[in-house]
Amino acid sequence: MTNAFASRPYDPLDDEFDAELDVVPTPAPLADGDINPREPLQFTAPGGHDPSQAPAMPGGSVVAHPGGLPVAQGGLPAGAGYNPVGDLVAGASAAIAPHAFQSGLQNEVTIPRIAIHVFAERQDTLAAAERAGQDRRMARATTQIRVGGVPAAVDAYNHEPTPPLIIVECMQDPGALLWQVDRLAEVCDAGTKVVVIGATNDIILFRELMKRGVSEYLVAPVQPLQLIAAIGGLFSDPAQPFVGRSIAFVGARGGAGSSSVAHNTAYAMSEKIGANTVIVDYDLPFGTAGLDFNQDPLSGVADALGQPDRLDPVLLDRMMVRCTDKLSLFAAPATLDTDWDISPEAFEEVTTQIRGTAPFIVLDLPHIWTGWMRRTLIAADEVVVVATPDLASLRNAKNMIDLIRSGRPNDAPPRLVLNQVGVPGRPEIPAKDFGSALGVHPSLSIPFDAKLFGAAANNGQMILDAGAKSKAAEAFQLLAQIVSRRELPQLAAPGKAPKGESKSLFSGLFKKKA
Missing domain, CATH: 3.40.50.2300 (Response regulator)
Structure with missing residues (x-):
């Protein structure tokens, strides 16, 4: 084979992911005499050729493009589908399954x-x-x-x-x-x-x-x-241009805390994993990203949506607020002076432009249902549905997951995160029953901690700063690892656990539900 095929062939069983290569790789330059498979057809076919007179083709043993993968039910390669066991956390606790990530296209x-x-x-x-x-x-x-x-x-x-x-x-x-x-x-x-x-x-x-x-x-x-x-x-x-990976967070109902989960996960991705991340707050009238990061909320997203055809890297950089060296913020204006009647095409164009600025784009979506919301959820590379363990969240989460599944037949179903678990005196649906009803087991559960979350919100801090050793902080680090498909530094060498202690770092994060 020539060097025109130097890029790796498609392998639906390969879980490796590199956000820096989230575009189709450019083929290597062709040497003299090489055949370019991407040249358009310029046929000079012999006329009246009969198949019985076709030259005999000698057998070859070199695999040009691997095919013939085993087929599972539904037409997907065996082993390439979503693995519900991998994401099943014992009871309501959280655990990582290295091969539970959805296999698919190596690059977007x-x-x-x-x-x-x-x-x-x-x-x-x-x-x-x-x-x-x-x-x-x-x-x-x-x-x-x-x-x-x-x-x-x-x-x-x-x-x-x-x-x-x-x-x-x-x-x-x-x-x-x-x-x-x-x-x-x-x-x-x-x-x-x-x-x-x-x-x-x-x-x-x-x-x-x-x-x-x-x-x-x-x-x-x-x-x-x-x-x-x-x-x-x-x-x-x-x-x-480079295209980053988009991760959409949406709440199953109002008050589920999807914005808090999105912001803390993005912060963990930038600080603990070290990946450049951009938060986009699409809740234009009530967005809290500016408050959560103690930033003066600019009209960055609103300005971009108002002139999507004029966006360029320089203008985007001026509209963003830099929170840390690796975390930037597209804040919502959080004002009711405007009706915000914006077309779905504007949201799509702005999201596409922002994806060219960083490897990871976290979309903080409001709890509304419009045409642009539907399109944004279906177009995102990863969807995280944040729910509380109650009946209203269960119903809404099922409707969302069913719709997203139907619009993304070749992608993994959305990830489910249970938030505010363990509110004193509140009857709750156990995580196992919640996941069974949806057909999607929770990736993790975040414990209710009113004092920690309240203090962090009032001080404009993230949970990793306000309570670095808390169970919630560990949960956000774990979720950052799941959605980014990258390992945290402290999890990179599992063989260094103390002698006689084989439990995972997060094995005791939450108690098993009865």
């Missing part, structure tokens, strides 16, 4: 507003293409899925222009596949990209397809995220 991809035509032969390929078309990363693209493989594509493009991207499936032998591709080349417009799905995992076939101008070759069966990664790789721009 950006797919432009293009038309994509899929011509499949197998039912599982049709299902994978349909599921990929429903993915949040494909929201701007228009996908048409048809049955019939390459012959159907040739017949269609005899009468209509070709789209920017065609995905065709051909399960025939290599010689027949090359003949089919040559037929397709005769009806393709210049500049069209083609992805071929075949049955043979053969490096010789792969090279022959690249010589003919095919952009990518995948081995069946393919998975939805595999298709999305391939499409994103074809349309990646080497000059595309």
